[in-house]
Amino acid sequence: MLRSVARSLAAGLVWTVAVMPLLAHHEILAKFDSAKPQTLKGSVTRVDWASPHVHVLVNVPDRARLVNWAVELESPLDLERSGWNRNSLKPGDAVTIQGIRARDGSLQVWGNSITLTNTGEKVLAMSALTSLKPAPSNQPAKPTPRWPDGKPRLGAAPGETGYWAKPSSTSLMETGAVVATDGNALLKNIKDIDKVAPFQKWARDLYEYRQRNFLKDDPMFLYCKPPGAVRQFQMPYGNQFLEDKAFGRIFVMAGGGNHDWHFIYTDGRPQQGDLRGNDTNPLYYGNARGRWEGDTFVVDTKGLNEKFWISNGGLPHTEQIHAIERFTRTDMNTMKYEVTIDDPGAYTRSWSASWTLQWVAGEELPISYCQDNRP
Numbered sequence: 001m002l003r004s005v006a007r008s009l010a011a012g013l014v015w016t017v018a019v020m021p022l023l024a025h026h027e028i029l030a031k032f033d034s035a036k037p038q039t040l041k042g043s044v045t046r047v048d049w050a051s052p053h054v055h056v057l058v059n060v061p062d063r064a065r066l067v068n069w070a071v072e073l074e075s076p077l078d079l080e081r082s083g084w085n086r087n088s089l090k091p092g093d094a095v096t097i098q099g100i101r102a103r104d105g106s107l108q109v110w111g112n113s114i115t116l117t118n119t120g121e122k123v124l125a126m127s128a129l130t131s132l133k134p135a136p137s138n139q140p141a142k143p144t145p146r147w148p149d150g151k152p153r154l155g156a157a158p159g160e161t162g163y164w165a166k167p168s169s170t171s172l173m174e175t176g177a178v179v180a181t182d183g184n185a186l187l188k189n190i191k192d193i194d195k196v197a198p199f200q201k202w203a204r205d206l207y208e209y210r211q212r213n214f215l216k217d218d219p220m221f222l223y224c225k226p227p228g229a230v231r232q233f234q235m236p237y238g239n240q241f242l243e244d245k246a247f248g249r250i251f252v253m254a255g256g257g258n259h260d261w262h263f264i265y266t267d268g269r270p271q272q273g274d275l276r277g278n279d280t281n282p283l284y285y286g287n288a289r290g291r292w293e294g295d296t297f298v299v300d301t302k303g304l305n306e307k308f309w310i311s312n313g314g315l316p317h318t319e320q321i322h323a324i325e326r327f328t329r330t331d332m333n334t335m336k337y338e339v340t341i342d343d344p345g346a347y348t349r350s351w352s353a354s355w356t357l358q359w360v361a362g363e364e365l366p367i368s369y370c371q372d373n374r375p
Contacts (some may be wrong), residue, residue, distance in 0.1 A: 144330065
């Protein structure tokens with residue numbers, strides 16, 4: 001199915017807009033034009049505090065009338081991390097907004113900063129994602145926590161809280177590839193496509209189409225679909241492992257999105273390799289079977305559908321995909337993540353990638369439920 005879509009869409013595309021790194025979810029450049037700055041001065045009429053993006057509605061004088069603009073901002077979670085909350089602005093506040101215009105000419109802007117006009121106080125500067133960077137530390141990491149049987153703990157020790165986040169890479173590409181992307185996995189240079197992965201032609205064409213259109217069709221943000229396997233470990237809100245040894249399974253809870261969760265079974269049951277997925281979240285996370293190889297937890301996953309993107313950058317996959325993930329907790333604070341992807345429907349050979357995750361201690365997994373609140 002994806003092959004025919006790729007052939008029809010990829011032809012004739014021209015790379016006309018330079019990709020700029022923005023501190024935003026990756027569909028922003030698809031909707032807003034960074035080459036069209038816009039300043040708005042007006043009065044707040046409403047604050048729509050909803051995921052995936054907060055909106056502030058503002059009445060702006062236009063000659064003899066008022067027109068209502070929609071100012072799109074980051075997610076509630078990111079805004080809260082930057083010090084904002086739903087009461088930072090109230091209806092009636094006079095504001096000055098710096099942003100960029102919507103590509104379609106509608107009365108919408110992406111807000112980069114908001115200032116209270118009467119006092120000059122800047123109540124928002126779009127720096128939300130800086131909070132996702134690992135905090136510097138001069139203290140050596142503690143050793144890897146372990147279960148009584150000597151196996152590393154993938155989750156928190158008794159009486160503690162925490163989760164894995166802050167991926168060292170938010171782009172999925174073959175190990176050894178030297179390719180520059182922004183934080184949303186958009187290529188800085190479209191000519192680097194062939195370095196990313198060993199594509200079959202149709203898959204390369206589809207990946208190029210998604211990149212040239214700034215990932216505007218991302219099903220996770222467009223339709224609130226789950227991030228799915230592999231991609232979940234590149235998302236900003238992290239993941240939590242809850243090890244249920246009594247029943248031979250591990251719950252993997254995803255932060256943000258729709259707070260999705262799925263099982264990795266560790267009881268030795270065979271890998272079915274079909275498309276039945278699992279009982280709780282069929283097809284997006286497939287059949288996941290886990291086993292230990294020394295201190296590395298190895299997860300074998302099959303039975304994935306094509307309804308999600310396996311990476312932030314929009315790499316295609318088919319239902320033939322077979323993913324082998326390896327999790328190695330090297331110390332208290334660091335998890336090495338490795339994945340080998342074998343998908344004869346989309347790639348010419350199997351290939352691997354890796355990055356690290358950082359332990360966020362003393363915090364509960366962020367919770368956010370994606371809503372369709374597009375103006």
